[in-house]
Amino acid sequence: MTTDASSSPLDVEIGALTGGSADLPQFAGKVVLIVNVASKCGLTPQYNGLEKLHERYAEQGFTVLGVPCNQFMGQEPGSAEEIAEFCSATYGVTFPLTEKVDVNGDDRHALYDGLVGFADGEGHTGDIRWNFEKFLIGRDGKVAARFSPQTEPEATEIVTAVEAQLAV
Template sequence: MTTSDITDDSPLTVGIGALQGGPADLGQYAGQVVLVVNVASKCGLTPQYTGLERLHERYADRGFTVLGVPCNQFLGQEPGSAEEIAAFCSATYGVTFPMTEKVEVNGENRHPLYERLVGFADAGGYSGDVRWNFEKFLIGRDGRVVARFAPQTDPEAPELVAAIEERLAG
């Protein structure tokens, strides 16, 4: 699959910056399975970075990546600069998966990436605004959202791992 195979409404066609500056070419993930997660460094759910990194390492060679999207909209839990975020994630959790610039995921300044994601409902039927840090959106190889998981869902929860494995097999 090439970038041209991704549909115009795919989240992977949206422009967004990389954490360390410059564009983050989401088109490079065309044909891959991507877990998009809004992340924060000072949240009770921040230890999820460990599971996210393990997923990234476990499945990267099969065409999977985690994409971290820092957001400071939930009680100011991601206040740092790009450099501070990168240093924290690397030093504290050994994060190697790609990270985008810090964006807003809700409200009138919601980033277009999240405009494409929030309409998808989770298994419980919830769609709409991101509820908290570490909400997860799984994008299939065709660039379409295929699953949404609540912030409290552990990255290595059986249902999330099963969804990733199903998309990697298909």
């Protein structure tokens, strides 16, 4: 699926982890960092940095949006309840989480259809490479940046990009 120039990844329907709609249109006019997350990955400690980033900029119109995915070596096997409990108890996560979805392949969720065509700083486009790949959505609803899974949430390049989008 390709998106036209007027559409935003935030225009799609996706469920919330706890049921019902994640209501992505509520984020219109905000800066959003979309991250495919997993509870049993070597990168899972990034939840700490994601939560710190979320807390640091929330009052300025920023949120992290976690998207659980079990496509990478089965590293997100839990039920919605197990994922919610793990994130809350282990990392104190307060940012919203969506339902568990596929980010690659024939069953790729429409949210990721609108993201994977954007290149990261190394020029990578296409399929999500691993858990914790990050997409920054600007206030205009467009993809502003893509970051590799290994880029820590509090890395200078992410903080600079978030602050630039918040200044718009």
